[in-house]
Amino acid sequence: MTTVKTLLEIPELRLRLRTGAGQLGRAVSRIYVTELPDPSRYVSAGEVVLSGLLWWREPGDAGPFVAALARAGVAALAASGADTGGIPPDVVQACAQHRIPLLEVPADLSFAVITERVVLELAAARGREPSGARKRLLAAATEDISLPALLRQGAIELGAPCWVLSGTGRVVAGTAVPPEDLVAHFVPGREVTVHDGYALIPVGGSFAVPWLLAVAQPEPGELAAELAELVRLARARADQVRRMSGRAAEPLLQALADGGPVGDAFAASGLPADTELRVLLARAPDESPALAAEVVAELLAEARPLVGVVGEDAYALVAGPGNWMRAAAEALTRLDRLMSLSRFHLGSGGPASVDGLHGATQEARHAVELAARRGGRIELVAGEDIAVHQLLAAGAPDELRRSVRERVLGPLLAYDAAQGTDLVHTVRVYLECSSSPTAAARALHVHVNTLRYRIARASELLGVDLNDFVTQVDVYLALLVTV
Numbered sequence: 001m002t003t004v005k006t007l008l009e010i011p012e013l014r015l016r017l018r019t020g021a022g023q024l025g026r027a028v029s030r031i032y033v034t035e036l037p038d039p040s041r042y043v044s045a046g047e048v049v050l051s052g053l054l055w056w057r058e059p060g061d062a063g064p065f066v067a068a069l070a071r072a073g074v075a076a077l078a079a080s081g082a083d084t085g086g087i088p089p090d091v092v093q094a095c096a097q098h099r100i101p102l103l104e105v106p107a108d109l110s111f112a113v114i115t116e117r118v119v120l121e122l123a124a125a126r127g128r129e130p131s132g133a134r135k136r137l138l139a140a141a142t143e144d145i146s147l148p149a150l151l152r153q154g155a156i157e158l159g160a161p162c163w164v165l166s167g168t169g170r171v172v173a174g175t176a177v178p179p180e181d182l183v184a185h186f187v188p189g190r191e192v193t194v195h196d197g198y199a200l201i202p203v204g205g206s207f208a209v210p211w212l213l214a215v216a217q218p219e220p221g222e223l224a225a226e227l228a229e230l231v232r233l234a235r236a237r238a239d240q241v242r243r244m245s246g247r248a249a250e251p252l253l254q255a256l257a258d259g260g261p262v263g264d265a266f267a268a269s270g271l272p273a274d275t276e277l278r279v280l281l282a283r284a285p286d287e288s289p290a291l292a293a294e295v296v297a298e299l300l301a302e303a304r305p306l307v308g309v310v311g312e313d314a315y316a317l318v319a320g321p322g323n324w325m326r327a328a329a330e331a332l333t334r335l336d337r338l339m340s341l342s343r344f345h346l347g348s349g350g351p352a353s354v355d356g357l358h359g360a361t362q363e364a365r366h367a368v369e370l371a372a373r374r375g376g377r378i379e380l381v382a383g384e385d386i387a388v389h390q391l392l393a394a395g396a397p398d399e400l401r402r403s404v405r406e407r408v409l410g411p412l413l414a415y416d417a418a419q420g421t422d423l424v425h426t427v428r429v430y431l432e433c434s435s436s437p438t439a440a441a442r443a444l445h446v447h448v449n450t451l452r453y454r455i456a457r458a459s460e461l462l463g464v465d466l467n468d469f470v471t472q473v474d475v476y477l478a479l480l481v482t483v
Contacts, residue, residue, distance in 0.1 A: 002028045002122050004076045004101050007048065013117055014109065015078065018092050020101030026075040031118045033111060033236035034206040035243055036290060037061065038068060042206035045073035048103075048118065050111055052080050054243050059090045066094035076101040078114070083244075111240070115233050147173040147234050154227040160216040162224075164203065164231055167210040167338040168298055168331035174214075182214055188338055194218050201225065205232045207239070208291045209298040210338050242297065242307070249306040249317065256361040257310040266354050269306065271319065277357065278324060278350040280305070280316040281364040283372070286342040289314050295344065299328040299335070313368075324348070325382040336378060345371040349383040408478035411461045424479070426454045427466065431476045435467060 005024040008015050017024075029046030035054040036042070043049060049069055056062060069077060077100050081087040087104055095102040105114065147164060155162050155175040163174030165183050185195035186202075188210075193200040199220040203211040213228040252265040256279065271277070280300070284292040293314035297307040303324055305316040318324050325348050332344070347367025350360035363383035371379035405413075412423055426444065430451070433439035441451040459466045466472060 004028060004048070004103070006121065007076075007078075007118065008103065010117060010121065013114060014106045016104040016106075018087065018102040018104050019096040020076065020099065023076075023099055023101045026101070028075045028118075028122065030122065031078075031115055032206070033115070033233065033240070035240060036206050037065060038288065039065065039206055040068035040071065043069060043072040043074055047072075047074045048076045048078055049074050050078045050105070050114060052082065052111070052240060053084050053087070053091070054240070054247075056084055056088055056091065059088065062088065062091040062094040066091070066098050066100055069100055070098035074100065076103055078103040078105050080105040080107060080109075080111075082107040111237060112233075119229075147231065147238070150227075150230060150234055151175055154230075158215060158217065158220075158223060158227070162216065162227070163214045165200075165212045165214055166298060166301070167212070167335045168301075169334040170298075170301060170331065172211065172301075178214060183212060183334060184337075186212055186338070192220065199224065201228045203228050203231045203235065205235055207235065208287075208294050208339060209335065211235060247308075250308050250310075252317070253306075253308045253310050253315045256315065256357055257313070259358060262354060262357055266357075271306075271317075273354065275319045276351040276353055277360070278318045278348055279352075279357065279360045279364045280318060280324070280328075280346060280348045281361075281368045282314040282316070283312070283345045283368055284314075284341060284343060285345075285372075292344070295332075295335075295339075295341070296328075296346065299331045299346075300324055302327075325380055329380050332378060332380070341378065344378045346380045347371055347383065348381075405478055408474060409462070411463075412458055415461050423454060423458045423461070426451070427458050427475065428479045430455055430466070431472055431479070435472065 003024065004020075004026050007013065007028065008017060008024065027046055028048050030048075031050055032043060032047045033050045034042065035051060037055040039049070055065060066077065077095060079087055079091065079102065081104065087102070092102060151162055151164060151173045152175055161174070161176045161178075163176075163178045164172040165178065166172055167183060169181065169183050171178060179196070179198065182195070182198060182200070185193065186200045187193045191201070197216065197218050199215045199217055201213040201215070201220065201224060203213055211231065213224065213231055215224050217224070249269045252262060252269045254260075255262045255265045267273075280296060282292040282296040284295065289309040289312050293307050293309050296314055296316045297305060300316060300318055303318045303320065303322065305318045307314065307316045309315070325346070328346060345368050347364045347370070349363030349365075349367060350356070352360035360383075367381040367383045371381040374381075409424065412427070415421065416423055426440075429443050430437075430440040433443060437448050437451050437455070441448040444451065455466055462475070464471045464475070466475065
């Protein structure tokens, strides 16, 4: 049996115990990498949780994280303080409070080396040395951390083509061209889904967006499961790199969210000065902003976006041409079947150069607010598809919207409420039909004389001439802010 004490005694790992000397006999089942502030949905009993502490921002952050580990019954936390100037004191205190052994990882030791050594130790403890095929897979996973290299070695050892597929339908890596829309046949909750001679194995990990290992074999063996585990570890490493690149973009995203100067932050982000960017803003109201950031990063993976969280919003900056909102919509349609997102709203602005990024950010913010007002569970709105009058109306504060609604439409709304009529709807249809009584009457399925009477009555109640263009603009904008 592999215990926490066993890992401390592996000389090449150089792990140092910071707290938890009384819990070193805990059995270890596997190693798991996470940087989520709340890993509770993904950790399980017996795991050694490996973390670079990217979730830690300030004192107090450690309590909820370590409490989640304790509730799950993890064996230990192995943490590197390379990015936090050492392990923060509140991490040590939280681990002591919740009786979680804390192992400090040397700053110069890669997570890949730790993972390989722990996996080998667990394999040996199960009473069998790793086979030649497993050893070669482990070597591929640690000597070349690229996923394509791992898949190439996996295909050789399995004797069959294999791919890693995202829940969005994207081919993350593979050795050939996979069958079209293979992900659509995956059954969530199954350990293996077999379809038309192909096996689909879920790749675990602390990720909301699922990945699958597809193998051109109807009955994959234990080696395929081992490959899926190594894919999980490779994904965790890649996600750590993504989060680090996102940290470089944080000052720029913060400046865009706050309306502050972006010049120095843009230069620090590493983006070319002449780059035109689209700004995307994602919200998952019933989930954490970190989950929204992961989803938008996966939806736009081929564009290699800079992604980060500011407050309750997830921001993404995408460079280069392309209809990324359309691509995101198509990917989200596939993903929705596997993820069960309760609500997800995405808005975009731009493209814009550095001087126009604030305007593009405001456009994205108005777009995502319009997406939320549409009322659908999943809504995407591109700023370029919003009419100017809609964009202006969406930008008005709620207090101003209520004031305009009451000032311009108050008498009409009161009349409809008292009489059980719907003159407000009649006026809107009339204006949207370019003030044509014939077209409006046809749209409302009423006689044209009835339409003219209703418009005259509405004009009388409002005290305006609804045939005057400026008045029509004011009334129509007031109608828009009521929806």
